[in-house]
Amino acid sequence: MREVQVWKFGGTSLGSGERIRRVAGLIAEGLRSRDLVVVCSAMGDTTDQLMAAADAAAKGDSQTATAVVRAIQEEHLKACGEAVEDAQVRREVERFVISRTEELEKVVTSASLLKEVTERTRDLIASFGERLSTRIVWGALRSMGVDAVYLEGFEAGIVTDDSFGSANPLMPLTAQLIRERVGGLLAQGKVPVVTGYIAATRDGIITTLGRGGSDYTATLIAYSLDAKEVWLWTDVDGMMSADPRVVSTARVLRRISYDEAVEMAYFGAKGLQIRTLLPAKEKGILIRIRNTFNPESEGTIIGDSTDREMGVTKAVLFTRNVSMLTVKGDVLRGGVLSARVLAVLERLGVVPLMISQSVSSSSISIVLPRQVTDLVVRGLERDVITELGGGELEVERDVAAVAVIGEGMKGTPGVASRVFTAVASKGINVRMIAQGSSELNISFVVKERDVEEAVRAVHAAFIA
Numbered sequence: 001m002r003e004v005q006v007w008k009f010g011g012t013s014l015g016s017g018e019r020i021r022r023v024a025g026l027i028a029e030g031l032r033s034r035d036l037v038v039v040c041s042a043m044g045d046t047t048d049q050l051m052a053a054a055d056a057a058a059k060g061d062s063q064t065a066t067a068v069v070r071a072i073q074e075e076h077l078k079a080c081g082e083a084v085e086d087a088q089v090r091r092e093v094e095r096f097v098i099s100r101t102e103e104l105e106k107v108v109t110s111a112s113l114l115k116e117v118t119e120r121t122r123d124l125i126a127s128f129g130e131r132l133s134t135r136i137v138w139g140a141l142r143s144m145g146v147d148a149v150y151l152e153g154f155e156a157g158i159v160t161d162d163s164f165g166s167a168n169p170l171m172p173l174t175a176q177l178i179r180e181r182v183g184g185l186l187a188q189g190k191v192p193v194v195t196g197y198i199a200a201t202r203d204g205i206i207t208t209l210g211r212g213g214s215d216y217t218a219t220l221i222a223y224s225l226d227a228k229e230v231w232l233w234t235d236v237d238g239m240m241s242a243d244p245r246v247v248s249t250a251r252v253l254r255r256i257s258y259d260e261a262v263e264m265a266y267f268g269a270k271g272l273q274i275r276t277l278l279p280a281k282e283k284g285i286l287i288r289i290r291n292t293f294n295p296e297s298e299g300t301i302i303g304d305s306t307d308r309e310m311g312v313t314k315a316v317l318f319t320r321n322v323s324m325l326t327v328k329g330d331v332l333r334g335g336v337l338s339a340r341v342l343a344v345l346e347r348l349g350v351v352p353l354m355i356s357q358s359v360s361s362s363s364i365s366i367v368l369p370r371q372v373t374d375l376v377v378r379g380l381e382r383d384v385i386t387e388l389g390g391g392e393l394e395v396e397r398d399v400a401a402v403a404v405i406g407e408g409m410k411g412t413p414g415v416a417s418r419v420f421t422a423v424a425s426k427g428i429n430v431r432m433i434a435q436g437s438s439e440l441n442i443s444f445v446v447k448e449r450d451v452e453e454a455v456r457a458v459h460a461a462f463i464a
Helices: 018-030 046-058 062-085 087-114 117-141 173-187 214-223 258-265 274-283 331-348 370-386 416-426 448-460
Strands: 004-009 033-040 148-151 191-195 199-200 204-209 229-234 253-258 284-289 300-302 313-329 356-357 361-367 392-405 432-435 439-449
Touching: 004 018, 004 214, 018 033, 018 062, 018 117, 033 173, 033 214, 046 087, 046 117, 046 300, 062 087, 062 117, 087 117, 117 148, 117 191, 117 199, 117 204, 148 173, 173 191, 173 214, 191 214, 191 361, 214 274, 253 258, 258 274, 258 300, 258 313, 258 392, 274 284, 284 439, 313 370, 313 448, 331 361, 331 370, 356 432, 361 370, 370 392, 370 432, 392 448, 416 439, 416 448
Parallel strands: 004 033, 004 229, 033 191, 148 191, 229 284, 253 300
Antiparallel strands: 199 204, 284 300, 313 361, 313 392, 356 361, 392 439, 432 439
């Protein structure tokens, strides 16, 4: 039996008919030495267009919503014409595109009349992007003589709860169905071509898997089939040691561990979501990040081990879109203070990026996504400052968080000293420091105006 791999292609890789034809060629070449399951994202910026249509419908603007849908139809028909050479197959795909976009138009028109788009309806609207792109990829493969079978996510076996917008797969039911359906097709020598991102409840109601959902689809399928590897095809050569727009000497990371990848995903590394990594880590499935437009590049491998030759640290990442909140209170009430602050975050469903507490427990600082700052401030003022009868809340919105990540930091003395010496050498003041017990990540906060200089300084000290 040949090795089974799951290949997922992102929206940029499928951004036009010409690109889809290139992808089909890569798949046909790959099938010479392995069995493949193919997972597809929506084409280009289709998902953004679909959400724009949903937003217009919610305002009752059926004209705009309908215009967006018709533009999507035109774009996909054009891509079909470029990607699918066989005339009979092309007509079949064109009929599919027209039928699905007409269905979509009915959905947005109905929503416009109601001036309401529920999360359930939004998931339904979002699902059309992957359906259309995947069908065109299927057509391109059929034109090349590949015995491809088109499957929507729920047809492949992905069953979820009804948490619309970011649904959770029901395991082991999903694993069982994928083994039966997708595994059965592989046993027949066929190539399953699966829509990423979308699934359904037990009752067949369409759901989506949230941000990075197509990658998650790929690792769920790999997990269920005990596949050896998942290849995430994108538009970059792999994971980078820093944002190349900020650090000109940033390198491609040839090999990183699952734990390093999780830390990088937490800090927003492009193309990584934590949920994507977990099924692969549980079964030791390798993840390769490859460049569709430069397939000769080795890319990045994510697995059990890391590349020790790169040194103590692997990457220096940062995020601007954060705020830092510091709550100060009576020393005697310190334990109550931190408990109250964390309770507010739990009630509001907000997960902080970083937490730091003073030794006396009389103050606690948290770093949050900037968009939830006002929500959390109101909660803290009501449930902590007012109820405890005192205290102080400081809010800093002009900050950024930096993370220094690497397996090599475990047990290595002097890493933190080198980090902060590098930052201090540039005259940058550190506002907050946090380090997890895993020793994989040293994080700190600086003013937003200083963040790029701080990243360059730390990268030069450890990597460049």
